[in-house]
Structure formats: C-alpha cells, structure tokens
Amino acid sequence: MEKMAGKTLAEKVWDQHVVVRGTGEGAARQPDLIYIDLHLVHEVTSPQAFDGLRLADRPVRRPDLTIATEDHNVPTVDIDKPIADPVSRTQVETLRRNCEEFGIRLHPMGDVEQGIVHVVGPQLGLTQPGMTVVCGDSHTSTHGAFGALAMGIGTSEVEHVLATQTLSLRPFKTMAITVDGALPPGVTSKDLILAVIARIGTGGGQGYVLEYRGEAIRKLSMEARMTICNMSIEAGARAGMIAPDEITYEFLKGRPHAPQGADWDAAVAAWEQLKTDEDAVFDAEVHIDGSSLTPFVTWGTNPGQGAPLGASVPDPEAMADEGERLAAEKALRYMGLEPGTPLREVPVDTVFVGSCTNGRIEDLRAVAEVLQGRKVADGVRMLVVPGSMRVRAQAEAEGLGEVFTAAGAEWRQAGCSMCLGMNPDQLAPGERCASTSNRNFEGRQGKGGRTHLVSPEVAAATAVRGTLSAPADLD
Ligand SMILES: CC(C)[C@H](C(=O)O)[C@@H](O)C(=O)O
Numbered sequence: 152m153e154k155m156a157g158k159t160l161a162e163k164v165w166d167q168h169v170v171v172r173g174t175g176e177g178a179a180r181q182p183d184l185i186y187i188d189l190h191l192v193h194e195v196t197s198p199q200a201f202d203g204l205r206l207a208d209r210p211v212r213r214p215d216l217t218i219a220t221e222d223h224n225v226p227t228v229d230i231d232k233p234i235a236d237p238v239s240r241t242q243v244e245t246l247r248r249n250c251e252e253f254g255i256r257l258h259p260m261g262d263v264e265q266g267i268v269h270v271v272g273p274q275l276g277l278t279q280p281g282m283t284v285v286c287g288d289s290h291t292s293t294h295g296a297f298g299a300l301a302m303g304i305g306t307s308e309v310e311h312v313l314a315t316q317t318l319s320l321r322p323f324k325t326m327a328i329t330v331d332g333a334l335p336p337g338v339t340s341k342d343l344i345l346a347v348i349a350r351i352g353t354g355g356g357q358g359y360v361l362e363y364r365g366e367a368i369r370k371l372s373m374e375a376r377m378t379i380c381n382m383s384i385e386a387g388a389r390a391g392m393i394a395p396d397e398i399t400y401e402f403l404k405g406r407p408h409a410p411q412g413a414d415w416d417a418a419v420a421a422w423e424q425l426k427t428d429e430d431a432v433f434d435a436e437v438h439i440d441g442s443s444l445t446p447f448v449t450w451g452t453n454p455g456q457g458a459p460l461g462a463s464v465p466d467p468e469a470m471a472d473e474g475e476r477l478a479a480e481k482a483l484r485y486m487g488l489e490p491g492t493p494l495r496e497v498p499v500d501t502v503f504v505g506s507c508t509n510g511r512i513e514d515l516r517a518v519a520e521v522l523q524g525r526k527v528a529d530g531v532r533m534l535v536v537p538g539s540m541r542v543r544a545q546a547e548a549e550g551l552g553e554v555f556t557a558a559g560a561e562w563r564q565a566g567c568s569m570c571l572g573m574n575p576d577q578l579a580p581g582e583r584c585a586s587t588s589n590r591n592f593e594g595r596q597g598k599g600g601r602t603h604l605v606s607p608e609v610a611a612a613t614a615v616r617g618t619l620s621a622p623a624d625l626d
C-alpha cells in the first residue's frame with residue numbers, strides 16, 4: 152500500500168521519476184525503473200560500459216544528458232605534456248575516444264571547464280533540484296546538496312544508463328539528520344559531517360537516503376552543503392540530500408545550464424514543492440546539537456574514527472565494543488599513533504587541500520585567509536589543488552594563488568590529485584598528511600601513507616604549525 156502520510160523530499164523526487172513501478176510487496180518487491188536526468192562520466196568507471204555498448208551495437212540514448220570530464224588520473228603539474236604513467240594515459244585516451252565515438256561532451260585536461268566531476272556538474276548549473284543524477288563514482292552524493300537524488304553506480308549500471316537513460320533501483324529507507332542550533336565560529340560543515348559519521352558509524356546510513364535539515368543546515372552555503380552531502384557515502388548511505396531554498400537558487404541563477412527567464416520562474420515554483428511534508432515520517436531520525444560542535448579530525452583509518460581536535464588519540468582498551476576495539480588497535484598501528492597523545496601534538500609531513508569534498512572556491516578562500524601573511528612550517532609540504540579549472544581561475548582572479556605560493560604552498564592545476572593514489576600526487580610510505588579529502592583508508596593517498604581528515608581551516612593552520620591545529624591555535 153502507498154504511504155498515506157506526507158512524503159519526504161527523497162520520496163517526492165523518486166516518485167517523479169518512476170517509469171515502471173516494481174510489483175510485489177516487502178522483501179519480494181521488485182525494483183522500480185527510474186528515469187535519470189543527468190549522467191556524469193569520468194575515465195575510471197566508464198571504459199567497460201562503452202565496450203558493452205559497442206558489443207551490443209547500441210548508441211548512447213541521451214548524449215545531451217551525459218557529460219564527461221577527466222579527473223582521477225590527471226597530473227596537476229605539466230598538464231601540457233603527455234601523461235607519463237601509461238595506465239593513466241590509457242584511461243584518459245580511452246575516455247577521449249569513447250566520447251568522440253558516442254557523441255558525448257567531454258572536458259579534457261587543459262579545458263577551462265575540466266575538473267573533478269562533482270565540482271563540474273554544479274558549477275555549470277547542470278545539477279538542479281529535483282533531478283536524478285548518477286555517476287560511476289561513490290561521491291555522486293555531493294549533488295544531493297541541491298535537493299537532487301544523486302547516487303553513485305557501478306560500471307554495469309553506467310552501461311545501462313548510457314543505453315537507456317534509466318536505472319533499475321530498489322526503494323530506500325529515509326533518515327532525517329537534524330542539526331539544531333548554529334555552528335560556533337571556526338566550526339565548518341566538514342567538522343559537522345565528520346562528527347555525524349563518528350556518531351552513526353560508517354555503516355549507520357546503509358540502505359538510507361539521508362536528509363540533512365535544521366537550523367544549522369539552512370544557514371550553510373551551497374559549498375558547505377556539498378561537503379556534507381559528499382560524505383554521506385562515508386556513512387554507508389545511498390545518498391544525502393538537502394531541500395532547496397533561496398541559497399540554492401542564488402547559487403544556480405545565471406549558471407550556463409540553469410533555466411532562464413520564464414523557465415527560471417517556473418523551475419523555482421516547482422523546486423519550492425520539493426520540501427519534506429510536515430506530516431512525512433522518516434524511517435530513522437538523528438538529532439545533533441550544532442552549537443556543541445568543535446573542529447573535528449580523524450585519528451584512524453575509516454572516516455568514522457574521528458574526535459574533536461582538542462581530544463587525545465583514544466585508548467582502544469577503553470572501548471567496550473570488541474569489534475570497535477580491534478579496529479582501533481589496527482588503525483593506530485597503521486597510523487603510528489600512541490593512545491593518549493593530544494591530537495594537537497601530532498606532527499604532519501604533508502597538507503593536502505582539495506578534492507570534491509573541499510576543493511571549491513569557498514574552501515580555498517578559507518585556506519587563504521589563514522595563510523595570508525604566514526608561512527608553511529619548515530619540512531611540511533603543502534599542496535593546494537582546485538577542484539576545477541574554473542575554481543582555479545576564480546582563485547587567481549581573487550589573488551588567492553599568490554597567497555598560497557607566498558606562504559610556500561604548491562598551487563596546482565585541477566584534478567582529484569592526492570585524494571587518491573591514481574595520479575602522481577601521492578604520499579610516500581609512512582608519511583602523514585592532514586587532508587581535506589573524504590577517505591582515510593590504508594594506502595588511500597599512496598602506499599603506507601597516513602591520512603587525517605580535516606576541514607580546510609584546520610588544514611591551513613596545520614600547515615603553519617606543523618601539527619594538527621585550528622586557526623585559533625595560531626599566534
Ligand atoms: C575511482 C572511483 C570509482 C572512486 C569512487 O567511486 O568513489 C573514487 O572517486 C574514490 O573517491 O574512491
């Protein structure tokens with residue numbers, strides 16, 4: 152039976168995209184066939200999908216709803232030279248051939264619109280409220296910040312979407328994450344989402360679409376909202392969403408693919424309907440007091456192993472849950488950390504600012520504000536990598552690039568960079584990095600590399616002091 156109560160944002164978007172509803176009830180319920188409004192493509196997860204189309208002699212159903220960019224394998228220096236690594240070069244060249252053959256718009260290295268797929272979509276105004284957005288990439292959840300239902304998919308699903316512009320999907324459960332109160336000064340959306348994941352765990356969102364709501368969320372910029380939705384996947388969720396509002400419309404208005412004139416007014420009227428109904432019932436609810444949060448950093452090897460910056464490395468012995476204790480022991484061994492060490496005393500070799508989590512203009516502004524008139528500590532290497540070439544151009548226009556280089560940081564070209572070890576920007580074994588990215592898994596930033604997930608503000612202050620720090624710790 153259909154639910155009689157009101158609907159959540161996620162259910163509304165889903166319902167508007169059902170092509171064929173699955174039959175059956177409960178566990179025997181068949182998946183629904185869902186229409187996809189926007190398909191984003193990058194070089195890593197698309198080659199076999201295109202091969203599949205070729206084998207079946209199928210065209211891409213809607214090339215106009217499909218857009219590709221090169222991000223994971225691209226170097227962030229010397230981008231006018233051929234890619235040195237043969238595997239990366241093949242990936243990128245394959246994407247170029249596939250896009251040419253199937254008539255898909257591609258933003259290649261060096262192009263003004265090139266960048267990380269999840270930065271490019273919103274920046275072009277392609278990502279809009281109420282849409283279904285997919286990409287063969289787990290951090291597609293980023294686009295949910297616009298009130299879109301945005302999901303990462305596997306390569307066989309990429310092929311299905313390319314061929315049909317639809318996807319067979321099982322209905323989901325809904326979870327409200329309500330953040331009341333306002334975030335204190337110096338506390339960012341990155342601190343908030345790290346605290347949420349530490350609270351619900353890396354599996355806490357499994358099977359759910361999360362909707363972030365409440366006073367603290369409403370006050371956040373689109374960039375900050377994207378950071379939160381981006382990391383929903385790190386809590387195991389299928390997607391994360393935030394209802395569109397004036398802040399969303401303000402961000403979108405005038406972007407290349409945003410509706411214009413009368414179409415814009417009609418679009419906003421429709422987007423206004425996307426809010427969760429007052430009487431809608433979520434399958435689960437989590438409440439967070441935003442005003443109690445502080446800068447938050449990870450000490451372990453999954454994004455849920457985090458603590459306030461003012462705390463110490465936890466003692467696994469004190470953990471009641473055995474699984475948690477064993478995981479913490481293993482993580483601390485890998486991370487080379489002693490229980491009881493104040494997190495503020497943990498020294499780093501490298502600081503990475505970038506990724507689809509925190510590589511947007513607002514993130515770079517926050518970093519520049521901290522670095523202005525200061526120097527990166529001796530012995531620390533700092534990389535500042537814009538999420539897209541547009542972000543880079545804007546940062547240059549605002550004079551941020553000069554601030555980074557004057558402070559002693561390396562100011563790079565756009566790409567995934569040190570977020571993951573698929574390109575030349577990597578940690579050496581044993582190196583420790585404060586990183587604004589989203590995953591601190593073993594080897595994520597290079598074999599044997601150690602990652603502490605942090606906000607852009609904490610990354611910048613850490614670069615200056617050389618140990619995990621917040622801007623308030625400087626001077
Ligand atoms: C390479 C890609 C499939 C992967 C993902 O799905 O997320 C990457 O973007 C990541 O962040 O680990």
Ligand code: SF4
Pocket residue numbers: 222223267268269288290506507508566567570571588589
């Ligand atoms: S920046 Fe990192 S998380 Fe984002 S798409 Fe690239 S590799 Fe994945």
